[in-house]
Amino acid sequence: MKFLRCGSVLVLFVLVLTGCGKTKEARAHFEQAKMLYETKQYAAAKSVIDTIRILYPREIEVLKESLTLMRLVEKGESERNIAFCDSLMPIRMEEIEKLKAGFILEKDSVYEDIGNYIWKQQTIERNVQRSYIRCGVDEKGEIYLASVYFGGRAINHTGIKLSIPDGTYAETASIAYDGGMNYRFTDLGNTTEVVTYKGENCIEAVNFVYATDDKVRIKVEYTGGTKFSLNLSEDDKKAIRATHDLAVVLSDLETMRLEKEKSAKKIMYLDEKLKGNTE
Numbered sequence: 001m002k003f004l005r006c007g008s009v010l011v012l013f014v015l016v017l018t019g020c021g022k023t024k025e026a027r028a029h030f031e032q033a034k035m036l037y038e039t040k041q042y043a044a045a046k047s048v049i050d051t052i053r054i055l056y057p058r059e060i061e062v063l064k065e066s067l068t069l070m071r072l073v074e075k076g077e078s079e080r081n082i083a084f085c086d087s088l089m090p091i092r093m094e095e096i097e098k099l100k101a102g103f104i105l106e107k108d109s110v111y112e113d114i115g116n117y118i119w120k121q122q123t124i125e126r127n128v129q130r131s132y133i134r135c136g137v138d139e140k141g142e143i144y145l146a147s148v149y150f151g152g153r154a155i156n157h158t159g160i161k162l163s164i165p166d167g168t169y170a171e172t173a174s175i176a177y178d179g180g181m182n183y184r185f186t187d188l189g190n191t192t193e194v195v196t197y198k199g200e201n202c203i204e205a206v207n208f209v210y211a212t213d214d215k216v217r218i219k220v221e222y223t224g225g226t227k228f229s230l231n232l233s234e235d236d237k238k239a240i241r242a243t244h245d246l247a248v249v250l251s252d253l254e255t256m257r258l259e260k261e262k263s264a265k266k267i268m269y270l271d272e273k274l275k276g277n278t279e
Contacts, residue, residue, distance in 0.1 A: 026056035030066055037069060042077045046070065068274065075270045078263035085256040085263075092253045099246045105139075114138050117246060119239035129190070131228075133160070133220060133236050135206070135243045141251030143243060145172060145202040147222060149193040154184060157193060158224030162205050162232070164216050170208035173201035174224055209240045 029052045036045035049066050056062060100117055107115025116136045120126075127134070127148070134146040147160045158176060163169035175182045175195050184193040197205070209232070212218060218232040 022056060023059055023062070026052055026059040026062040029056075030062050030069070033066070033069055033073075037073050037076065040076060040080070042073050042080070045073045049073070071270045071273055075267055075274075078266045078270070081263045082260050085260045089253060089256050092249055092256070095249045096246070096253065099242070099249060102242055103246065106136075107139075114140060117243070117250075119242055121235055122239050131230055133232060133240070135236075135240045137243050137247040137250060139250065140254045141247050141249075142199050143202065143206055143247040144196055144198040145205060145240070146194055146196045147172075147220070149191070149222060149228060151191060151228070152189065154186075154191045154226075155193065155222060155228045156184075156225035157195060157222035157228065158182060159195065159197075159222075160205065161221045161223050162208050163219050163221070164212060168208075170204045171223070172197040172205050175201070206240060206244055209237060210244045212237075 029048055033045045033048035033052070036042075036048060049070050052059070052062060052066050102120055103117040104120055104123065105115045106118055106123075116138050118134075118136045122132075122134050122136075129150050131149050131151065134148055135144065136146075137143045145160075147157065149155055149157060156177070159172045159174040161169055161171045175197060177184070181198075182193075182195045184191060186192075209218060214234070214237065218237065220230050220232055222228040
């Protein structure tokens with residue numbers, strides 16, 4: 001019996017020593033994470049904190065401190081994101097001012113929250129009774145193409161295919177007739193059809209034009225209905241390329257605006273949690 005009692009005490013002693021060892025290890029990891037946080041190495045700090053959670057699930061006190069530290073790390077990341085956006089946004093805004101010089105902003109202040117930048121030579125007023133490819137970009141950076149058809153009879157098209165003499169081509173998505181993104185009307189015996197392709201529905205075609213040499217002829221085939229084709233004019237190529245450049249910068253600016261908004265909300269949330277820890 002004495003031997004059993006001594007054995008139990010020995011086991012208990014070993015367990016205590018082991019527990020103390022685990023606590024020291026967890027504490028060492030915590031101090032490392034804290035140092036990384038203080039030197040603004042946020043990604044590395046989060047990695048160490050995750051290690052503590054995985055390896056030392058029973059070290060309650062260290063885990064509590066690690067949770068607070070993780071919130072501080074995430075707050076630091078969010079503050080850094082805001083600072084980065086604040087430093088870059090004025091540069092992007094300056095670029096936008098230069099790029100939009102060749103555009104006009106079409107926006108109905110009563111019905112529209114977001115306007116569209118249109119290349120000046122591509123406004124509807126300057127292109128009446130003409131088949132052509134129109135382009136534009138909204139104020140948040142979403143680019144679009146529109147295939148405009150004007151003729152004596154309807155062709156009922158739903159998309160376009162762009163190609164060059166070597167056989168390389170790109171296509172838009174197919175947009176079924178809906179009276180909105182695909183609409184048509186007849187006036188004085190002539191039919192006008194306009195199919196609009198936004199964002200992902202046209203980006204392949206936009207990039208195709210952007211990457212094609214100025215001297216190369218680009219053929220546009222209207223697809224989904226009666227056959228019809230035209231060659232993309234030099235002015236329309238120029239419009240698409242200029243719109244692409246403006247869209248890239250507008251999209252960057254919108255992404256940074258959203259990132260700032262997201263980071264600010266996260267900081268508010270984290271401050272509430274950190275405040276709760278101190279009360």
